Amino acid sequence: MIERKKAAVIGCGMISKNHLKALNNMEQAEIYTVCDIEKEKAVKAGEEYSVHKIYEDYKEVISDPHVDVIHICTPHNLHGTMAAEALAAGKHVLCEKPMALTEAEARAMVKARDQGGVQLGICFQNRYNEASVYLKQMMDSGKLGTLLGARAQVTWNRKPEYYENSPWRGRWEGEGGGVLINQAIHTLDLLQWLTCGIKKVQADISTKRLKSVIEVEDTVDILMFGEHEERLLFYATNCYVKNSPVELEIICSGGSLKLEGNQVITEADGKVTRADYTSGSVLGKDYWGSGHGILIRDFYECVETGRPFPVSAEEAMKMVKLLEAVYQSGKTRTAVEVGTGKG
Ligand SMILES: NC(=O)c1ccc[n+]([C@@H]2O[C@H](COP(=O)([O-])OP(=O)(O)OC[C@H]3O[C@@H](n4cnc5c(N)ncnc54)[C@H](O)[C@@H]3O)[C@@H](O)[C@H]2O)c1
Numbered sequence: 001m002i003e004r005k006k007a008a009v010i011g012c013g014m015i016s017k018n019h020l021k022a023l024n025n026m027e028q029a030e031i032y033t034v035c036d037i038e039k040e041k042a043v044k045a046g047e048e049y050s051v052h053k054i055y056e057d058y059k060e061v062i063s064d065p066h067v068d069v070i071h072i073c074t075p076h077n078l079h080g081t082m083a084a085e086a087l088a089a090g091k092h093v094l095c096e097k098p099m100a101l102t103e104a105e106a107r108a109m110v111k112a113r114d115q116g117g118v119q120l121g122i123c124f125q126n127r128y129n130e131a132s133v134y135l136k137q138m139m140d141s142g143k144l145g146t147l148l149g150a151r152a153q154v155t156w157n158r159k160p161e162y163y164e165n166s167p168w169r170g171r172w173e174g175e176g177g178g179v180l181i182n183q184a185i186h187t188l189d190l191l192q193w194l195t196c197g198i199k200k201v202q203a204d205i206s207t208k209r210l211k212s213v214i215e216v217e218d219t220v221d222i223l224m225f226g227e228h229e230e231r232l233l234f235y236a237t238n239c240y241v242k243n244s245p246v247e248l249e250i251i252c253s254g255g256s257l258k259l260e261g262n263q264v265i266t267e268a269d270g271k272v273t274r275a276d277y278t279s280g281s282v283l284g285k286d287y288w289g290s291g292h293g294i295l296i297r298d299f300y301e302c303v304e305t306g307r308p309f310p311v312s313a314e315e316a317m318k319m320v321k322l323l324e325a326v327y328q329s330g331k332t333r334t335a336v337e338v339g340t341g342k343g
Contacts, residue, residue: 005092005300006032008061010082011073012041015096019071020049022293028300029069035061058082062089069303072096075168076176080105083120087112092119092303094296097185098323099316101176106320110313121299121309122316125291126186127193128298131264131277132291135250135257139194143268145254147226151233152191152248154184158238160213170214178216180205181323184236187246189319191234194250196226198322198338205330209239222326 007029009016016034023029035055036042046054055061061070062085070086072079072095080100083093087109099122100106113120126132138144156179168174175182192198201224205217218239224232245261255268262278295311302309322338329336 002028002304004028004030005068005303006030006066007069007071008033008035008064008067008091009045009071009073010035010058010061011075011078011096012036012038012045013073016045016071016073018292019073019094019296020045022296023071024049025293026297026300028297028304032066033061033064059085062086062091067091069094069300075174076101076181077168077174080109084108084112087116087118087120090116090118092299094121094123094299096123097189097316097319098122098176098181099313099320101320103317103320103324106313106317110317113313119299119303119309120313121295121302122311122313123292123295124186124189124311124316124319125295126190127311128291128294129262129277131259131262132190132194134264134275134277135190135194135248135259138257138266138268139250143255144250144252144257146252147195147228147230148251148253149231149233150191150195150248150250151235152187152246153234154179154187154236154246155240156183156236156238156243157240158183158210158218160210163210163213170210170216172216175216177323177327178205178207178214178220179218179236179238180220180326183238184220184234185319185323187236187248188234188322191232191248192318192322193315194248195232196228196230197318198224198232198325199227200225200335200337201322201325201329202335203326203329204333205327208237217330220326220330222329 023031031049033053034042034045042054069092072082083095086093163170203222205220208219210218219237222234248259250257258265264275266273325336325338
């Protein structure tokens, strides 16, 4: 029989619901404790899931000897410190995106993980979507020939209230950016994961519609160059009237792939095929993807068996570096080298 890992969820806001629901459905885990600086949120979640303990101070979660795995579901600027402290104390950490706001913070997390001898995973759950898995297999198979370029687009809607009711969203200090680092990060992650290492970026960031409520960008467009001069385009905005399906297209010398929401069009060997990858179970809002539950289950399996978790710190670090370069480019209006490449 598997020994159930004792889970702690720090931050009992919107996304914690996805983590708690997923954990509640897993036999590998039990929800041992929840924590929030706003006590009533922790109490509410704690009562719903009949936890053993409720904390207001995350440091007490980290020093609780019963806790095996910590889920970090707090504002962006807290991820780096909380994760590094938890990892150094020997706790496995599953951290919400973004991994951290700076490469320096991300490196400190990796150092703490290695010192603690534990697993660190980041929630890029859309990598687990069935459509994403298919696209990755196609790209890795080499069936489409050489990569020439790709593009992706996220046109969503965030109302002023989304920011007004939150002390950290919309602020450079708390969120570290706007539509790019919070909403579109998943699609940019998919774009780079499916294609190539990004060497250089030229970006425009602007606040077009939400200027009266946020200081960060609500719109971004990026031209990116890959290691072999592949050209990638990315556009994201929170100024649209709805959360439209994400679009992503990859052009190769021998064919192409196109994703629209969960629909995939493949052009290969002179034939065009269409497939619908809409999966049955969706935790939370469908435009976040249905992968949260699958990702969390996989993380616990990795903790149990010692298999390295696929959405590792090294994988997520690529996005930390890329985002730093994009924001620098957007703010300075110059092209910026990312200097990471693949791996
Ligand atoms: N993977 C996804 O698709 C996805 C979707 C939404 C949000 N997220 C991420 O989840 C994280 C949280 O977002 P959210 O929308 O749930 O935000 P939220 O504001 O609804 O929740 C954050 C919670 O953290 C608590 N908190 C703040 N400081 C704390 C501290 N020092 N100790 C303990 N608790 C503290 C707040 O009181 C709040 O309840 C962010 O990193 C966000 O980007 C991920």
